[in-house]
Amino acid sequence: MPAVQETVEQVRAIDVDQYKYGFSTDIEMELAPKGLSEDIVRYISARKNEPAWMLEWRLDAYRRWLTMREPDWARVDYPQIDFQDMYYYAAPKSNAAPKSLDEIDPAILETYKKLGIPLREQEILAGVAPENRIAVDAVFDSVSVVTTFKEELKKSGVIFSSISEALHEHPELVRKYIGSVVPTTDNYYATLNAAVFSDGSFVYIPPGVRCPMELSTYFRINEQKTGQFERTLIIADKGSYVSYLEGCTAPMRDENQLHAAVVELIAHDDAEIKYSTVQNWYPGDSQGKGGIYNFVTKRGDCRGARSKISWTQVETGSAITWKYPSCILRGDDSQGEFYSIAVSNGAQQVDSGTKMIHLGKNTRSRIISKGISAGRSQNTYRGLVSAHRRATNAKNFTNCDSLLIGNACGAHTVPYIESKTASAVFEHEATTSKVSEDQMFYCMQRGLTQEEAIALIVNGFVKDVLQQLPMEFMVEAQKLIAISLEGSVG
Amino acid sequence: MVMNAITPIRTPAEQALIGAFGALRDSRPTSAALEGLRIDGFARFEASGLPHRRVEDWKYTDLRVLMREARPLAVAPDASVLLAAKVALGRLKRVGGSRIVLVDGFHVPDLADGGALPEGVTVSDLAAAMAQRPEIAALVTGQPATRANIAFALNNAFLTDGLLIEVAPGTELGHALDLVSITSDGAPRLVTSRVVVVVGAGASAGIVETHCGPAGVEYQKNVVMQVVVHDGATLEHGRRQVEGDQALHLATLEASVGAEAHFDSLTLTTGAAVSRSQLFVRFAGEHSNVTLRGVSMLKGRQHADTALVMEHAVPHCQSRETFKHILDGEAHGVFQGKIIVQPVAQKTDGRMMSQTIMLAEGPSMDNKPELEIFADDVACAHGCTCGELDADLMFYLKARGIPHKEAEALLVEAFAREAIEDFGAGPLAVVEELREAMLTSVTDWMRARS
Amino acid sequence: MSLLEIKNLTAKLAEEDKQILNGLNLTVEKGQVAAIMGPNGSGKSTLSYVLAGREDYEVTNGEALLDGENILELSPDERAAKGLFLAFQYPIEIPGVGQMTFLKAALNAQRRKNGLDDMPTPEFMKLVNGRAKELGISQDMLRRSVNVGFSGGEKKRNEILQMALLQPKLAILDETDSGLDIDALKIVADGVNAMRSPDRGFVVITHYQRLLDYIKPDVVHVLSAGRIIKTGGPELALELEAKGYADIVGKAA
């Protein structure tokens, strides 16, 4: 069955307000006391047995955070967050460092299975060609519950583990790189994350190694009133390559939950990192009740010459999305890419985009952003492209298109294009339009219903970006987009 | 957080402006209508101070830094000033029909030139008109977006009188009105002026503003023009900003465009050390179109900012915004443009383009072309390019034996021409002379480089 | 029962007060090929759009029965499901939507409405490839987005490909001949002729006798100012070709 039809089937099968991943898992959890204080920061650090320098680093960030203010420049609107009314640490009780999958609470395994993410390697291996295998780091609320294929990856020298584990096994690597792309002082949420992050993934690809399989993290928020603060650190050493996927879901809850993650990527000479996200946090109901606040700082540092970092994101979930995966093009001849699809429906608010900061010579960047707004949602692309004096021959191409479905939503484009060097060539184009009536009529004349026609045309609209995703994510993303737009017409 | 509570420290310029307001209030009594505006404008300024880089709209033009001092307010020109102005005006070729002259912001009817005002055109004192005609008073008050702007607020704070230019309904002008705003030589002053232009229903008119002043003098200018183009009317508006090289020039143009009306505006910027041209244009009636264009040619350490807001508040209108920057030396160009489409403004067609050519290694250009769209049945787009002259084209021209400088000039002229060429190309061609004059300015500017 | 029966149809532009169809009557029998000719701007395309359900037009009076059922209240996809097919005078481009995806979506939409399962992909591929070959449509064209980058003639052939896949009851071909070179014209005509059958009808809108040399019409109607003003046999087309419209239009007025 072609993806479009399958999608439409799914859309039909689902009632309005029905979110496929909205179930919650009943499981015994260990929770830190509610609220935020130095003691909580110490508690988290102690729970993870962290070295003293890490605790200091956290406390520094915490003290800094106390002096900061929530940013208000984005086009998003939400009531003041009560940072004392949430839990900063929630871990499945049974998760006292499980050594093998057999020690993991079966309820958690079942949860991931339900989400379509099998964690048992045997299950994954069944019927999958070796080159299509994906290693998963599964983060459940505050902690990583398991990382698959670790042993096999080790053979090629790849380190893939939870960041807590890396702190113990490779402290020198973590210490060298953590906060080197997103400093603890970077912004309100990144600073908060630095203080209270509880887990996340760590990847190191040694020089010259092409990572033998796709790596991925699967984030799941389960507990109530819990913030998720994970931190991902990926280092691609000289001449290496890695492709990394990230997926997220959360149960349907009436309350808003905060997800404030930090992702740092470092690409050394000739290295390449491809980072793909399919973000499907619970968006809240059609009235705007509940949903995840997704306030995320993602940044890649093309530190080495000829390095390349490519971000691809499909954003369909969350009540509010606030994220700008960026590239610092420091190395000469380095390249940055940002491919984005942001779909908003219901009462969702999206303010997302990228920054391409050209510092090195002959650096190149490319931005393709496709925004789709429906319902009463507001969808903003916000981006910065800048070339510093040294960045001779820098090149950027930006294309951001917005599509509006229905007359109660908004689509906005706020690009900043700053050039301080004559030889930089920047080209930017943006369009906003609605789904063409001619195209709709043509499709319907051929027998497609209105919903099918919209799904088809929208998928055509986002095709350039979808193609950037790894195959298995592409189909998933296509479905998600159609599901997200469900109920937007007629 | 604590920072909020701290009252900002006033810069010397801010202190001087606050002082000037007080002095003006005591020395130059004015009508009640103006008094309200002045107090409101001053209160807004006092609350926010001079805009700085953390104020989003002024991100690239930090007036706290660029306007270190505020000059004393200009006073009405005396005989010797007028004589000097007359000489200077003699050298400034008219680019329209009747010339209307402001010296240091004061209207000087004696310096008018180019024959009597054409039939259907009247020029009168703004304060008097505001006192008698509520619609004029309302117009001068400004639209909300304009009122929130600090340059406009400051202009209000120092508003003592202005000029009301009216074109009677149905009038068709054969030539543009030539409005010259000249600043006198001598001790640097702060010049403010207000001009209101009302084009009656079905009329067609053109108006050309020229802003000039002495070189080497750090005078400051804050001018506001408010325009209403009534239903079925056409206005072609040109502006030459050729201020002295040390000047600071802040200009605000507010326009409201009625149904089935046309408004076409072109600004050429070559003067002033620091300048900012603000445009707040709003569609008030359906089936109208607006074209906003500009060419800025900057060299040395010149700074010029164009900040426009094009608001589609009604359905079925079309707007085009085309801005070109040609930057040399270490000049800094800024373009901030925003197209707003309100929920009711279905079938809006809006297109904005900002293009920059850098002729040296030193300049910088900041662009922020925005779309803010709340209606679904629209076609809006913006584009932005920035770079050197096309190397292939340069090579082609040189291969044909054209020397480097000349090849540059040819390409730059072609680049600028795109924005200028079809300006006011309507049946009346009232701004033909201006168009030619502007093209000549581009050529002259390129020539002066070598 | 006639395949298509249009009674006293009047239609105007939805957004303006411009009436285009003025009490049009037309009957097409099963198995019949009806040609419609008429001056530019007389309302031929409008008639086809109104029958297919395009929203730009508002029906102000009359009815159109397909197999005895009034279709004017149905949405375009419901009409398509009832077997109405329109080959557009100006086929629409849909960037990003692959030709194959589109054809499959259309075919399966129709199958599902008829209670059939989706066609298995291998069978579908075979079907499309076969038809495409007959119509001289290259593999490359099948890989591209719908109509994007197609030449005028290629777009027209693509319309016929879709018709051949969907096997409609009533096909309206709006100037399918314009833009086709001589060979393509023949190929397209062969495609149509191959589909002629006792329970299928065709409405062929054209300006030129040449197409009718290949697709022999049973009747020829002349549409002028939003009405059928004359109906005749194939010889009527020849007469029009020779004399132009002035005569009949003048008489009707």
Ligand SMILES: Nc1ncnc2c1ncn2[C@@H]1O[C@H](COP(=O)(O)OP(=O)(O)OP(=O)(O)O)[C@@H](O)[C@H]1O
């Ligand atoms: N959407 C529309 N908006 C404005 N006018 C329209 C529209 N559709 C049709 N018309 C007008 O209605 C009349 C009939 O148009 P139509 O396209 O049906 O003519 P036609 O007979 O198909 O002509 P041709 O032989 O040139 O294809 C013309 O005058 C046309 O301009």
Ligand SMILES: [Mg+2]
């Ligand atoms: Mg036609």
